[in-house]
Amino acid sequence: xxxxxxxxxxxxxxxxxxxxxxxxxxxxxxxxxxxxxxxxxxxxxxxxxxxxxxxxxxxxxxxxxxxxxxxxxxxxxxxxxxxxxxxxxxxxxxxxxxxxxxxxxxxxxxxxxxxxxxxxxxxxxxxxxxxxxxxxxxxxxxxxxxxxxxxxxxxxxxxxxxxxxxxxxxxxxxxxxxxxxxxxxxxxxxxxxxxxxxxxxxxxxxxxxxxxxxxxxxxxxxxxxxx
Amino acid sequence: xxxxxxxxxxxxxxxxxxxxxxxxxxxxxxxxxxxxxxxxxxxxxxxxxxxxxxxxxxxxxxxxxxxxxxxxxxxxxxxxxxxxxxxxxxxxxxxxxxxxxxxxxxxxxxxxxxxxxxxxxxxxxxxxxxxxxxxxxxxxxxxxxxxxxxxxxxxxxxxxxxxxxxxxxxxxxxxxxxxxxxxxxxxxxxxxxxxxxxxxxxxxxxxxxxxxxxxxxxxxxxxxxxxxxxxxxxxxxxxxxxxxxxxxxxxxxxxxxxxxxxxxxxxxxxxxxxxxxxxxxxxxxxxxxxxxxxxxxxxxxxxxxxxxxxxxxxxxxxxxxxxxxxxxxxxxxxxxxxxxxxxxxxxxxxxxxxxxxxxxxxxxxxxxxxxxxxxxxxxxxxxxxxxxxxxxxxxxxxxxxxxxxxxxxxxxxxxxxxxxxxxxxxxxxxxxxxxxxxxxxxxxxxxxxxxxxxxxxxxxxxxxxxxxxxxxxxxxxxxxxxxxxxxxxxxxxxxxxxxx
Numbered sequence: 001x002x003x004x005x006x007x008x009x010x011x012x013x014x015x016x017x018x019x020x021x022x023x024x025x026x027x028x029x030x031x032x033x034x035x036x037x038x039x040x041x042x043x044x045x046x047x048x049x050x051x052x053x054x055x056x057x058x059x060x061x062x063x064x065x066x067x068x069x070x071x072x073x074x075x076x077x078x079x080x081x082x083x084x085x086x087x088x089x090x091x092x093x094x095x096x097x098x099x100x101x102x103x104x105x106x107x108x109x110x111x112x113x114x115x116x117x118x119x120x121x122x123x124x125x126x127x128x129x130x131x132x133x134x135x136x137x138x139x140x141x142x143x144x145x146x147x148x149x150x151x152x153x154x155x156x157x158x159x160x161x162x163x164x165x166x167x168x169x170x171x172x173x174x175x176x177x178x179x180x181x182x183x184x185x186x187x188x189x190x191x192x193x194x195x196x197x198x199x200x201x202x203x204x205x206x207x208x209x210x211x212x213x214x215x216x217x218x219x220x221x222x223x224x225x226x227x
Numbered sequence: 228x229x230x231x232x233x234x235x236x237x238x239x240x241x242x243x244x245x246x247x248x249x250x251x252x253x254x255x256x257x258x259x260x261x262x263x264x265x266x267x268x269x270x271x272x273x274x275x276x277x278x279x280x281x282x283x284x285x286x287x288x289x290x291x292x293x294x295x296x297x298x299x300x301x302x303x304x305x306x307x308x309x310x311x312x313x314x315x316x317x318x319x320x321x322x323x324x325x326x327x328x329x330x331x332x333x334x335x336x337x338x339x340x341x342x343x344x345x346x347x348x349x350x351x352x353x354x355x356x357x358x359x360x361x362x363x364x365x366x367x368x369x370x371x372x373x374x375x376x377x378x379x380x381x382x383x384x385x386x387x388x389x390x391x392x393x394x395x396x397x398x399x400x401x402x403x404x405x406x407x408x409x410x411x412x413x414x415x416x417x418x419x420x421x422x423x424x425x426x427x428x429x430x431x432x433x434x435x436x437x438x439x440x441x442x443x444x445x446x447x448x449x450x451x452x453x454x455x456x457x458x459x460x461x462x463x464x465x466x467x468x469x470x471x472x473x474x475x476x477x478x479x480x481x482x483x484x485x486x487x488x489x490x491x492x493x494x495x496x497x498x499x500x501x502x503x504x505x506x507x508x509x510x511x512x513x514x515x516x517x518x519x520x521x522x523x524x525x526x527x528x529x530x531x532x533x534x535x536x537x538x539x540x541x542x543x544x545x546x547x548x549x550x551x552x553x554x555x556x557x558x559x560x561x562x563x564x565x566x567x568x569x570x571x572x573x574x575x576x577x578x579x580x581x582x583x584x585x586x587x588x589x590x591x592x593x594x595x596x597x598x599x600x601x602x603x604x605x606x607x608x609x610x611x612x613x614x615x616x617x618x619x620x621x622x623x624x625x626x627x628x629x630x631x632x633x634x635x636x637x638x639x640x641x642x643x644x645x646x647x648x649x650x651x652x653x654x655x656x657x658x659x660x661x662x663x664x665x666x667x668x669x670x671x672x673x674x675x676x677x678x679x680x681x682x683x684x685x686x687x688x689x690x691x692x693x694x695x696x697x698x699x700x701x702x703x704x705x706x707x708x709x710x711x712x713x714x715x716x717x718x719x720x721x722x723x724x725x726x727x
Contacts, residue, residue, distance in 0.1 A: 058709045061634035061727035077575040085635040087724065088594045089605035093630050098594040102579050102611065105592065114582050121578025123571070171704045176629050176680045177726065180710075203631040 031071040031123065031150060040164070040186045040198045045071065047123075048145040051152045052160040059166030059182045060154060061086065062202040067152065067164070068124060069095040076100065076123035081107045081114055083128045083154070094203070112136045119149045128154035162188040169202070172212060179205040228328035228338070229368035230309055230345065232302075232357045235322025236262040239301035240291040251285050253278075256293035298322065308352035312345050317446035323369060325446055328361050338377050362386065364442025370394055383440035388413025395434045400427065412438040455491070456550035457482045464503045464543025468532045474547060475527030482549045483520035493518055493551030494614075498530045503542035508534055511552065513614040522612070523549065525580065529588045579611045588612070598624050600685050601700075602632035602712075602724060626685050628700055633712045633724025643668035644676075644703075644713060644720045654682055654699045654715055667705060667713075669722065675706035682715075702726075 030044035045051065045067065053064045061083075068078050068091075077100045080086060084105035092098060102122070107114040111129040118125045119140070127140070132155070141159045144151035153160065169182035182202045187195040201209060232238060236254040237246070241264075246252040251267035253260045253276075260281050263272045270285035282288050298321035306324055309316050313326040331341035342359035349357045360371025363383040370390060371378050378386045390412045392401045409415050416439035424432040436442065457478050465471045486492060496518055499509035512526045527549060534540060579591050589610050597607040597617030607617040644652045646662035653661040664676045681701040688695040698716035705711065710726035 055727075057707065058725075058727055065634060075571065077571055079575075079578075085637055087602055087632055087634055087636045088608070089602040090632045090634045091594075092596060092606060093632060098596060098606065100575070101594060102575065103592040103594065103608065104582060104586070104590055106590065107586065110585060113585060117581045117585065118578050121574040121576075121581075168708050170708065171678075171710050171726075173678070173680050173702070173704070177631055177702050177704070177710060179631075180726070205631075 031076055032074055034066055034070045036200050036202075036204065037066060037070075040184055040196055040200070041162075045124075045150055046161070047148045047150055049150055049161045050141040050144055050157060050159060051150060052157040052163040053152060053154055053166075054156055054163065055166035055168075057166070057168040059169055059180075059184075059202065062090075062180075062182070063164055063166050063184060063200075064126065064152065064154065065091050065094045065096065066200070066202055068126070071124055072096045072100055077121070078102070078124045078126070079104065079118040079122040080126040081105075081118065081128065082111060083126070090203075112140060115140055115151075116143050119143045119147050119151065122149055124150045124152060126152045126154065130155045134158050160188070162186065172208065174208065178208040179203055228313075228331065228342065228345075228359060228361045229319075229323060229325045229365065229372045230305075230349065230357050230359050231369060231372035232305065232322045232355055233373075234262050234264060235302070236293060236298055237264045237291075238355060239294075239298045239321065242301045243297050245291045246289045250289050251287055252289045252291060253281050253285075254291050254293050261293055295321070304353040305349055305355050305357070308349045309345060311352070312348055313341075315446065315448040317365075317448050319365065319369070323372075325365050325368060327446060342377065363440055364437070365444065365446070366437040366442045367440055384413075384416070387438060387440050388416065392438075395438065397430065397434055400431050400434060403427070416440075455482065455485055455489070455493075455554065456548055457485065458546065458548040460546045461544070464545050465531075465547075466535065466540075466543035468528070468535050471531035471535060471544065471547075472524075472528040475531055475549075476524040478547060478549050479524035479527055480520050482551065483518075483523055486551060486554070490556060491551075491554050492556075494553035494555065495551070496523055496526055497548075497550040497552055498527055499548045499550070500531075500534065500544045501546040502540055503545050506540070506542070514612055518551075522580075525584065526588075529583075532587070583611065596621050598622050600624050600627045600687065602628060603636040605632070626683070628683060628712075631726065633710075634727045635725045637722060637725055639714070639721040639723050640669070642713065642720050642722045644701075644715075652720075653718075658682055658684060658699070664701075664703065667703065667711075674709075677704045677706050679703045 030046050032044050033041050051067070053060055053067065055063070072078050073095050078096070079102040081104040088098065091101065104114055104118070111127065112132065115125055115127045137157055138159055140151060163186070165185045167183040167185055169180045171180045172178050179201050180203060182200050183197065184200050185195055185197045237252050240246045240252060240254060241248055249266060250264065251270055251272065252264040253267050253272055254262045255278055258278050260272060260274055260276045262274065267285055267288055272281045272285050272288065278290060282290070302318070302321040306316055306318055309324060309326060313331045316324050316326050318324045328338055328341070331345065332338040335341040335344055338361050342361065346357050346359055349355055358372050358375045360368050360374065360376055362368040362371040362378040363380065367378065367383045367387055371386065376386070388411060391410060392404045392412060392415055394412065395401055404415055415435065418435065420432065420435055423435045459474065459478055461474065465474060494514055496512045496514070497509060498512065499507065501507055510530055512530070514522065534544070583591050591611040592608040593611050593615070594606045594608055595615045595617045597605065598619045598621040599605055604619065609615060644664045645666040645668065646652050647665045648662070650662070652664045655661070660682065664679060667674045667676055679701055682699040684699050686697050689697070696716065698714050701713045701715070703711050703713055711722050712724040712726070714721050714723050
């Protein structure tokens with residue numbers, strides 16, 4: 001026992017402890033989230049849940065991509081429907097693996113059928129379809145629960161178990177845009193009923209954030225390199 | 228044992244209907260006669276003559292242009308006829324093919340009987356006159372076939388010794404040898420092999436071995452390429468998608484079975500159709516992996532759907548053909564070594580296939596990293612299932628816009644960027660803004676500008692006016708907290724992305 005405890009201090013764990021990790025994306029359980037979102041979503045992204053991502057103002061798309069980044073990196077398959085303008089360069093730079101990403105930019109009138117089909121095969125399905133009938137919404141949520149997939153909607157959703165709302169943010173830059181501090185609130189039903197509020201850097205730029213934190217951000221805006 | 232058809236290019240031309248039987252015919256390549264019929268030869272036409280010279284010797288001469296493909300195609304029935312009687316046929320060139328003599332000779336109790344039997348079968352089956360020669364080695368056998376002789380084993384060197392050096396089919400070497408006083412193959416073969424190699428080079432050394440009857444190269448056995456295309460003609464023209472899909476599925480299964488029977492798989496599929504009014508339609512579908520029967524059927528159905536519903540064909544389809552391309556040995560689908568393949572991938576791909584079935588092949592896209600100077604060019608979107616080759620290579624693209632990139636690539640939307648005086652902001656050749664922008668007019672919406680970063684110029688493909696571009700990009704943070712990417716080209720600001 002003493003040896004095991006000593007190894008644990010060094011960060012060595014028994015193989016049985018790995019089961020919890022691999023369950024993260026292989027079977028049921030929860031999908032991992034970025035460390036910056038840990039505070040807002042302590043349990044990760046539950047499989048079978050319906051998550052609505054909305055915004056008052058700006059920031060919904062960045063929040064969505066941040067939400068997909070960690071599951072995609074750890075092996076989850078993501079599908080995005082109804083977002084023809086989504087920038088995949090941003091998705092790539094946020095760490096989403098393009099090989100495990102499918103896009104249906106224009107599902108047309110069959111959005112519900114397409115989303116239901118995708119929910120059977122993908123770990124995360126993003127639906128951006130304003131004006132879906134409440135009945136259809138409930139059906140899709142039920143489908144997600146059945147198939148152990150996570151449904152992410154970009155519109156307010158009646159039966160959502162979790163609602164993430166971007167409440168606007170502040171941009172910081174030096175010579176170019178660097179990062180944005182985005183206020184996000186999380187509300188939901190059941191255990192998640194107590195709304196949480198937090199700040200997320202989206203996009204993040206750790207080095208620049210450090211200089212900001214060190215204070216004394218000078219306004220470099222009008223400085224120009226002399227050539 | 229070698230089967231030789233005299234004047235093969237002429238025979239092929241006659242078979243193809245380019246010349247009449249018995250006419251004086253000459254086949255020309257690069258304005259020189261390379262083969263002529265016996266009737267033309269009787270008039271004095273010879274190989275190597277110019278066209279005009281040949282025509283002056285024989286005014287009724289039919290001149291045919293040489294076509295290697297025609298020669299090869301016409302020789303296929305002859306090869307097939309020989310293969311009926313002897314295994315392992317090696318085609319040396321159109322007009323000559325070799326088989327190992329031992330098998331047929333034993334079967335027919337003698338080389339002479341076997342040769343007679345084969346010549347007769349070729350004459351009956353392919354309608355071609357042929358001669359057979361038997362000797363040790365292909366080179367000697369070809370000469371024996373021209374002479375119509377059967378050389379007993381071991382007699383090859385003696386047979387070759389009397390023949391002139393020109394028979395080596397190496398004109399420059401033959402010329403040199405003649406001037407050295409070496410006129411027969413026997414005399415050439417008598418030279419020491421080492422000296423021939425040292426004086427005349429490797430090719431001459433090979434010729435020296437041939438002249439000595441030491442042609443010991445094994446036959447390169449001809450394997451006819453399997454005909455993998457499947458074609459079906461329909462009595463009733465197909466004018467409905469469901470009927471077409473049903474027909475295509477049957478064809479797809481046949482083609483896949485045929486491929487699997489040869490242990491092959493294909494990565495591209497050519498679908499072609501003929502309509503009742505004679506219109507030819509064709510398209511090649513690419514695939515990033517190996518096409519399964521269901522994938523072949525899907526592609527055929529999408530193609531038929533496209534032709535029948537979107538092209539508004541005036542007549543139904545009467546013939547349908549599926550031809551595999553990019554055929555390769557099927558070594559079994561190799562699953563990925565690490566986590567990329569597995570149940571998750573299979574499930575996701577099945578779902579994507581089903582959505583493609585619902586919405587069509589171009590509705591499901593996958594992204595491939597590519598290169599470019601703008602965020603919307605950094606990734607190429609391709610239909611799922613197509614070969615994943617990006618349009619532009621990823622690599623250093625000097626002048627590319629720095630990260631972060633806009634999260635939404637909006638379609639270019641004209642905007643007005645104004646300074647404090649209400650004048651449009653301009654950028655001069657030294658990349659100086661005429662004034663700090665203070666207002667952005669977006670349609671009938673007015674937003675104040677809080678700060679801006681840039682400008683970054685881009686000058687691309689100035690030598691190619693339609694694709695060329697000369698623009699300046701600017702990142703602008705607005706008063707409402709939004710950030711947008713603006714682009715100035717031709718005096719007009721447009722918004723190309725939102726940092727949503």
